[in-house]
Amino acid sequence: MLIELFNLTKNFKEVKAVDNISFKVNRGEVFGLLGENGAGKTTTLRMLATMLKPTSGKVLIDGSNLLDEPEKVRSKIGILFGGTTGLYDRLTAYENIEYFGLLNGMDKREIKYSINNLLKDLDMNEYINRKVGKFSKGMKQKVAIARSIVHDPKIMFFDEPTSGLDVTSVRMVHKFIEKLRKSGKTIVFSSHSMKEVDKLCDTVGIIHKGKMAEVTSLSDLRNKYNDLDLEEIFIEIIGDKNEH
């Protein structure tokens, strides 16, 4: 097991953002965290990325306890946030990516090598040395992807990486995740779209109001509700929870 969560909980004062959730992710698996707005996806990923301290519970990442060795954990992960992508507008694309490489312990030569590889994958040769201030959303998202992966982490977290992007950019992000999966990375991916999860993930965890409603492989899920379409399955599951 590469990632293991045990009864993870996060409270913001009286709000139970994440309520006692547990799941495991195998090496090389793509895990989809599916839930509506406010379900607790971002909070979960932030805890996995050591940005937030859990109120209670335990997380092991590649054998390290998140609370004991946060810096070791961080060197093994990359994280990409969706929505408005944060980049330094006055730095070039290269400088943006290089900064995060340096902060993850790489030297300049390693970074150069890594960026050269990413340039091909992400097709951004043309504007790599331009300041990112005037980039389109799609271009920025490519820089953000490159930045999150420049240090070649074992584990990648994606928090709704396609939200707010146009169709071409969405496809680009999906292709990139496919590629990472083929290269054997372990991925935790959050989304509010069942379709997206179905397309990319092996396993899905459906999170609702901070609680894990169901953790299952996608094939099992489809067998269980064989006559329903994907969005209906999702509604069915969370509707179930609402009644309790």
Added chain:
Amino acid sequence: MNIRYMLIVLRKELKDTFRDKKTIFSSIIIPILIFPILVLALGSGASDMLEEEKRPIEVAIIGNENTSIFTYLKKHKNIEIKSYTNPEKALKDLKIKAIIKIDTNFDETINENKTVNLDIIYDESSQKSAMAKPRLERIIDEYSNKILEERLKALNIKPNILNVVNINTKSVTIKDNGFALMMFSMMLPMLLTIWSAIGGIPAATDLGAGEKERKTLEALLTTKASRVSILLGKYFTIVIAGIMGTLASLLGFLIASKLNPDFLGSGVSLPPSSIGIIAIFCVGLSLTFSGIELAISFYARNFKEAQTYLTPLTIILLIPAYLTMYLDGRAIPEVYFNIPIINIISIIKEVLVSVINPLHIFIVLLWTILYVSISIFITVRMFNKESVIFRN
């Protein structure tokens, strides 16, 4: 804490900060320009006044023109007699600087060895008229002294019998023009303290709230670098920006003194040790305020909010700066060395008038170390608080 990561952050933030035209403008260009502009504006005003002192005084004279005093005034090179049908109005319009009223029986009274009245009417609300008044008094005194001498002669008394003590005054410091000294001992400490403290505000706004607003902070927090390394890298960027602002304003001060040598005075020079002491305390101030500014900036939800919170800092600084403006560097009350900000201004004032008091320096140094420690402590606490970093 890891020095390597701190330096990576510092290098990046410096590059980023000094690529920002807004920051360059407010941290470097403006402080360079303030004093030259001030000197050009004030300087022209001041030389106007000096010119005025040399010019003859325009006056209107009411009363007996067939008097010795009238002839005396008419011949005097510093008096220009004008005639207006309505002298009061002319005075109000500043066509004349004063009105002199001469008694009808002026000469008769003098000849009877009596005291005679003479009125000078001037306008206190006008600076030029007010300046003419003492000059007129001096001119009339000269006339009065002449008559006095004649009276004494007639009595066969030597005029110097009236001089009992002849006072000679000598200043121990080289005479410099008063304006220059004022600029030097009042404006310089104010300038140095204010810029050291607030010079980093534009950078602080961008490095805390700006980073939050751009949503780059989250990504930054997921790197291998520890929070303290990231924080200190940012902190020293703000310190450097503050020091650059101070140096820029000093440069402006020097340019101003080149533009108008009267402004700073030629004789003003400080030994390196004094400059060193002043520099240490300016850096101390910068270290203190940079931390506070960064903490406030991280607390703010966004750029705008950070600006709103940080602007009052300038006003908070102006108060001690203003309170100590007229303080004499040679007579600073002991208690001042224990009041925040005022103590640093006091040390700078002392050093500027060449008073090097090791005890004062030691006390203020201890205080400064305490301020810096508190400031860094608060900033680190702030940066480690989830409710602050993810406050939105």
